[in-house]
Amino acid sequence: MSETIRVAVLGASGRMGATTVRAVQEADGLELVAALDAGDDLRTVVAEGAHVAVDFTVPSVTEQNVHLLVDAGVHAVVGTTGWDDASLGRVRDHLGRAPGVGVVVAPNFALGAVLAMSFARQAARWFESAEVVELHHPDKVDAPSGTARHTAQGIAAARAAAGLGAMPDATSQTLDGARGADVDGVRVHAVRLRGLVAHEEILLGNPGEMLTIRHDSFDRTSFMPGVLLAVRRVGERPGLTVGLEHLLDLPA
Numbered sequence: 001m002s003e004t005i006r007v008a009v010l011g012a013s014g015r016m017g018a019t020t021v022r023a024v025q026e027a028d029g030l031e032l033v034a035a036l037d038a039g040d041d042l043r044t045v046v047a048e049g050a051h052v053a054v055d056f057t058v059p060s061v062t063e064q065n066v067h068l069l070v071d072a073g074v075h076a077v078v079g080t081t082g083w084d085d086a087s088l089g090r091v092r093d094h095l096g097r098a099p100g101v102g103v104v105v106a107p108n109f110a111l112g113a114v115l116a117m118s119f120a121r122q123a124a125r126w127f128e129s130a131e132v133v134e135l136h137h138p139d140k141v142d143a144p145s146g147t148a149r150h151t152a153q154g155i156a157a158a159r160a161a162a163g164l165g166a167m168p169d170a171t172s173q174t175l176d177g178a179r180g181a182d183v184d185g186v187r188v189h190a191v192r193l194r195g196l197v198a199h200e201e202i203l204l205g206n207p208g209e210m211l212t213i214r215h216d217s218f219d220r221t222s223f224m225p226g227v228l229l230a231v232r233r234v235g236e237r238p239g240l241t242v243g244l245e246h247l248l249d250l251p252a
């Protein structure tokens with residue numbers, strides 16, 4: 001990769017895309033070469049010689065964007081939600097046929113959120129119960145958040161590795177949805193409220209005690225240090241990286 005990293009932003013008119021455009025324009029060593037939104041031709045990314053494309057679009061298009069970028073030899077930094085094991089597996093297979101190309105998919109680029117998820121994974125094996133509450137602005141289209149899914153999956157993996165079984169829960173009569181969504185056996189609850197940006201609480205319970213791990217993004221600038229870190233590092237990481245924790249040397 002040359003000294004100046006040429007960056008394209010997809011979803012550039014959206015809340016995250018617009019914030020990313022400004023951050024790239026203000027960052028040392030980066031040059032914004034394309035800012036595209038719905039209806040624009042993705043071939044502009046290649047025509048403008050982008051090294052890295054940042055995707056903050058919508059869950060229904062992000063995987064397709066990534067495949068097009070990989071075909072073009074452009075590294076991808078992806079914050080858009082909606083990824084699952086199947087879509088990540090398809091990208092991993094595709095990257096196997098595109099040596100040298102890197103893709104970083106991160107459900108949350110805020111450093112505090114990544115640390116909160118790491119702390120939750122560390123704590124999970126010591127508690128009988130764990131639930132995740134995510135709270136977001138009401139314009140968000142998906143629920144639960146990608147961050148909450150990733151958090152719950154990490155908690156479930158840590159519990160399984162420690163030999164813990166199902167959590168205690170005597171609920172036998174309930175309204176649909178009252179106990180939230182089940183992500184690998186961990187309950188996840190989604191709040192949508194005007195005034196919020198992006199927030200998460202991880203509740204861990206034992207007899208007589210509770211540990212609460214909370215992270216708040218009050219402004220979308222909170223995601224930018226992580227986005228810029230990924231833009232700078234993705235070229236050194238061929239293949240698929242899922243989660244910013246891998247770029248921060250935190251336990252996966």
Ligand SMILES: NC(=O)C1=CN([C@@H]2O[C@H](COP(=O)(O)OP(=O)(O)OC[C@H]3O[C@@H](n4cnc5c(N)ncnc54)[C@H](O)[C@@H]3O)[C@@H](O)[C@H]2O)C=CC1
Nearest residue numbers: 011013014015016037038057061079080081106107108109
């Ligand atoms: N990983 C992270 O740290 C964060 C991830 N997100 C995720 O990023 C995504 C975007 O969030 P927001 O910016 O709030 O949404 P938004 O709705 O404000 O922006 C999405 C933009 O994508 C555009 N778009 C739709 N189809 C497109 C296409 N085919 N090509 C190019 N652009 C297209 C839309 O026109 C819109 O401008 C969501 O999935 C959200 O959950 C949001 C915040 C942080």
Ligand SMILES: O=C(O)C1=N[C@H](C(=O)O)C[C@H](O)C1
Nearest residue numbers: 081107108140145146147198
């Ligand atoms: O849509 C959002 O706003 C956010 N989306 C991501 C998610 O779903 O986890 C990251 C953050 O929570 C903000």
